[in-house]
């Protein structure tokens with residue numbers, strides 16, 4: 319009886335001297351396509367891209383090991399993304415879902431983005447159902463908790479955030495096959511959060527730190543964003559924007575790539591106004607797609623060294639949330 | 647109902663089959679989610695076929711992508727009410743449907759005593775028939791303990 323069982327097992331797994339083709343497995347997962355897309359559509363972020371490659375390699379090798387029945391636990395994939403505003407944390411988290419899906423580590427690969435308010439309730443008995451509802455929605459995909467440190471408020475010992483953390487810890491341990499949790503936030507605050515929540519720290523395998531972009535990278539990002547929306551700079555326009563970037567970086571509330579996106583939105587507005595003002599003239603396609611130097615230089619950043627008034631970085635998290643919803 | 651083997655009540659889908667395994671439940675839920683239906687977990691200890699509205703266990707679950715969360719909820723409910731009837735329903739909110747599209751039992755009491763047939767003598771020698779679950783002789787919550 320036992321003998322036949324062992325034999326069965328042998329035939330279903332590979333013998334020790336057989337070989338598997340890592341390259342073939344790699345191709346089969348189509349992971350290269352996602353990694354290439356990541357390279358193309360995200361400027362800079364070298365350390366992040368390298369890390370993602372490493373994780374992909376780990377998961378692929380893990381799959382091969384399974385074929386030899388080399389048992390090891392399902393690798394922990396929970397991550398923490400730290401970095402300043404607008405450095406691409408949310409964007410990379412969305413890609414992560416797709417990558418993990420291709421590698422077969424999540425079933426759906428969707429991203430559910432939440433903050434403290436979505437997880438923590440207002441009164442006794444409110445928090446657990448709220449947190450569980452979010453967890454259920456994220457199952458099969460990635461749960462992205464933005465500004466995760468607000469879950470923990472040490473100054474108030476009766477804060478319901480602790481209850482939410484408890485539930486998350488349980489799920490992160492017991493439902494590793496069902497969802498991947500990514501915590502995001504600013505580096506120093508996250509470090510403090512992990513110090514006071516060792517349980518959370520020990521469940522997170524990958525800490526990724528997102529660097530700020532250099533002015534050159536920001537210009538490249540600007541050009542990429544414009545291309546995606548069928549716009550482009552005129553040569554003078556590009557020069558003006560290259561000058562704009564370091565000026566904007568010195569001002570308060572600078573949010574890396576997000577500030578770039580906002581600046582471009584305002585430039586498009588000015589372009590439209592300019593075209594409208596000269597509407598007696600017939601417009602060509604080139605007129606419609608080109609941002610001229612004057613569309614950039616009209617910014618108050620040039621004129622007075624101040625931020626443009628029409629809601630700079632304050633309101634756009636709401637805008638981003640809306641965009642994320644649309645993507646879904 | 648009364649004529650079934652072992653008095654197993656038969657309502658909704660699959661109720662003439664052996665109990666679904668968790669794996670089979672997962673596949674059914676997956677089908678519901680694929681169609682965009684909101685899945686609910688409901689329980690009762692009143693097996694009368696006209697008892698249409700069972701108690702809801704938690705909120706209806708909208709916007710789920712994966713059955714794992716629902717199976718988690720089913721297991722919670724089984725833990726809380728191990729000896730109740732528990733069913734899963736899938737509600738279609740599209741205009742014109744606005745109705746449950748699926749319903750199947752995922753948990754039963756260990757012992758299902760079945761139904762008593764009641765006859766009522768009426769005028770003119772006619773007889774009215776009705777059924778009463780034996781279990782509902784006892785108050786709610788004490789019926790299958």
Ligand SMILES: Nc1ncnc2c1ncn2[C@@H]1O[C@H](COP(=O)(O)OP(=O)(O)OP(=O)(O)O)[C@@H](O)[C@H]1O
Pocket residue numbers: 359360361362363401402403404405406407408409410464539542573575576579638
């Ligand atoms: N490397 C990049 N290449 C191209 N676009 C980028 C890059 N990084 C970020 N962006 C763009 O910048 C915007 C902000 O990025 P994202 O929302 O990912 O930042 P974040 O780190 O999540 O910021 P926050 O901490 O404020 O939430 C998005 O519109 C995104 O598309």
Ligand SMILES: [Mg+2]
Pocket residue numbers: 407408409464
């Ligand atoms: Mg973000």
